[in-house]
Structures are given as C-alpha cells and as structure tokens.
Amino acid sequence: MPPLREVIARHGLSASKALGQNFLFDEQLLDRIAAIPGSLEGKQVLEVGPGPGGLTRALLRAGARVTAIEMDRRCLPALAEVEAAFPGKLKVIEGDAMKISPADLFDGPYAIVANLPYNVGTALFTGWLSGEAWPPQWSSLTLMFQEEVARRIIADPDTSAYGRLAVLAQWRSKAKLAMKVHRSAFTPPPKVMSAIVHVEPGEAPEGVSMRVLERVTEAAFGQRRKMLRQSLKGVPGALDALEGLGIDPQRRAETLSVEEFVSVGRALTRK
Structure with missing residues (x-):
C-alpha cells in the first residue's frame, strides 16, 4: 500500500481536535503496538477510531481479522483502500463506538486494540470493564491513552494516581504499562505523552457485584x-x-x- 502520509494528503485529511484525533505514521512503531497482545493470526480484533488506518494496517499485517468503528466520514475512503488491499479481512462500521456494543459484532472471542480518541477513551475503557458477566467476551485490551490516564489505570494504593480507575481495572483483571509513546510520534503532536496499557481478564472474586x-x-x-x-x-x-x-x-x-x-x-x- 502507499505510505499513509501520501494517502492522507491525497484525501485532504487532517486530525480533528473535536474528535480527539492524532495520527501515527511510523509503521515500525505501529507493528510493535500490534504485537503487544501476542499472535493475532486469524483472530478477531476490534479497533475503535482507526482514522486513516495506520494501526489497522499493522493489525492486518499481523494476520488479524479486523472490525473497525469510525465516526469520521472523512476517513472512510482511506479505510476503503485498506479494505480493498486486504480482501475479506477488514470490516468498517461507520458509527459512534459509545453507542455500539461489541457483543453485537462478534460471535466469539475478540481482542480490542486501539489508539483511543482522547475525549472518549476513559469512558469506553470503563464500559468494557464493567460487565457483570465474567470472564468477558474480549480476550485482552491493548489501548493507548494519555500517559497520565495510563498511570491511573496501573496505580498502586497510597499514590496520587490511585483511584477508582485503578480499582475497576485491577479487581478482576491484570493491567500493565506495555509501552510509552513520545508525543513527537504523532501528527499533530499532542501536548502530552501517551502510553499503551495492556489488560487481560483475571479471575473474578466471588460474591461481589x-x-x-x-x-x-x-x-x-x-x-x-x-x-x-x-x-x-x-x-x-x-x-x-x-x-x-x-x-x-x-x-x-x-x-x-x-x-x-x-x-x-x-x-x-x-x-
């Protein structure tokens, strides 16, 4: 496929601040992110906010079957090019991930891998953690957040970062900081550093709602x-x-x- 920068220029795309977008172009970095969950060969993956499809390409190169939810119509033509380059491997859904239940999209286990839009990342994350049924249908979450949010997810008690997010992420899951991503890796560069958190479901304590x-x-x-x-x-x-x-x-x-x-x-x- 042509370089992502070329695709973005051809379609006249720019990152939308209102949608919390920041684009990643470095293919080696994107391949490293796609490798965090382990082998994705033949596995179902949900991606939220793919934008022009940088991480999408990396997931597809890793052998995943990707369902991507994108609400920015401007990005759909670029994603259609990715879909054509990987026949039968990518399904793009135009819509708001906050209003779509992943359980309606998959008939079996799936991983979630996403460079989450900053403005809805925490809400999506807590929603995926909050089901009463456990273990969940998702096998792992590999998600990029602002580094401050990532540290709140993995925080230990008696620290300033420790709070509700840490308890919800850790009481029946295992959360770790998988990778830091420098602000300079993005276009446009955000004002803050980013980090990727990897979460796998653990055993749920009995008798707790x-x-x-x-x-x-x-x-x-x-x-x-x-x-x-x-x-x-x-x-x-x-x-x-x-x-x-x-x-x-x-x-x-x-x-x-x-x-x-x-x-x-x-x-x-x-x-």
Whole structure:
C-alpha cells in the first residue's frame, strides 16, 4: 500500500481536535503496538477510531481479522483502500463506538486494540470493564491513552494516581504499562505523552457485584480528601461494612487496597 502520509494528503485529511484525533505514521512503531497482545493470526480484533488506518494496517499485517468503528466520514475512503488491499479481512462500521456494543459484532472471542480518541477513551475503557458477566467476551485490551490516564489505570494504593480507575481495572483483571509513546510520534503532536496499557481478564472474586463496587468506589474517590466515614456515609450499609471488616473509617480512600475495596463490595452485595 502507499505510505499513509501520501494517502492522507491525497484525501485532504487532517486530525480533528473535536474528535480527539492524532495520527501515527511510523509503521515500525505501529507493528510493535500490534504485537503487544501476542499472535493475532486469524483472530478477531476490534479497533475503535482507526482514522486513516495506520494501526489497522499493522493489525492486518499481523494476520488479524479486523472490525473497525469510525465516526469520521472523512476517513472512510482511506479505510476503503485498506479494505480493498486486504480482501475479506477488514470490516468498517461507520458509527459512534459509545453507542455500539461489541457483543453485537462478534460471535466469539475478540481482542480490542486501539489508539483511543482522547475525549472518549476513559469512558469506553470503563464500559468494557464493567460487565457483570465474567470472564468477558474480549480476550485482552491493548489501548493507548494519555500517559497520565495510563498511570491511573496501573496505580498502586497510597499514590496520587490511585483511584477508582485503578480499582475497576485491577479487581478482576491484570493491567500493565506495555509501552510509552513520545508525543513527537504523532501528527499533530499532542501536548502530552501517551502510553499503551495492556489488560487481560483475571479471575473474578466471588460474591461481589460490579454495580455495588462501582458505587462504593465512586463515593469513596468522589471525595478522596475526606475520611471514609464522610465519603461513604451516603452509601447504605457501607459504614457498618467497614466496622465489620475492621477497616478504620478515619482512613482515606487512596489508602485502601483493591482487595479491601472488594471486601467492602462483597459485604454490601450480601446485604
């Protein structure tokens, strides 16, 4: 295929700030990203926000069968060229990934690999993590975020980055920082550095409702500077759960481990 820069110039494309777009042209870098999930030969992959198709090409070169969701109509002709170059391997869906359920697109396991648009990346990520059914249909998530967001996902307790995102990502999954990507790799260069997080589903602790855990973490970290006795007083039964578990209500949310949050969630789920 022709170089991506040539394709973009020919179609008069430019990255849309409103859509949180930043384009990657370096094929070696894109191939490294596509290699993070392991072998993709013959596997189904969901890509969100492919833009002109740089990462899409890398995934297809790796042997994946790609379903890509793109809401920017300007990019569809460039993606059609990729589709023609890899017959039967790429399906492009025009639409908003926030409104499309991946379960409706696949009849078996799939991996998600995406350079997520900055403006919806966190919302998409938490949505993919939040299903009650576990293990999920996706086999892994390989996602590019702003580095600050990536560090919040993998953060340890008692650090400034630790919060609701870390608990939701780690309580039944394994999350790691797979690669940093310098801002200069993008066109146009964003103001911040980026990083790729790789997440694989783990074993879900028994007796915990995702909905309950989300409510607890939202309340606890919504007022993270306050003691738990203040931040959790609006969650029925939470203070009793802390007492029953021997967790000091004068502690702050960021000091609780993922396991302690799970214990609180389990106690409330039972109630």
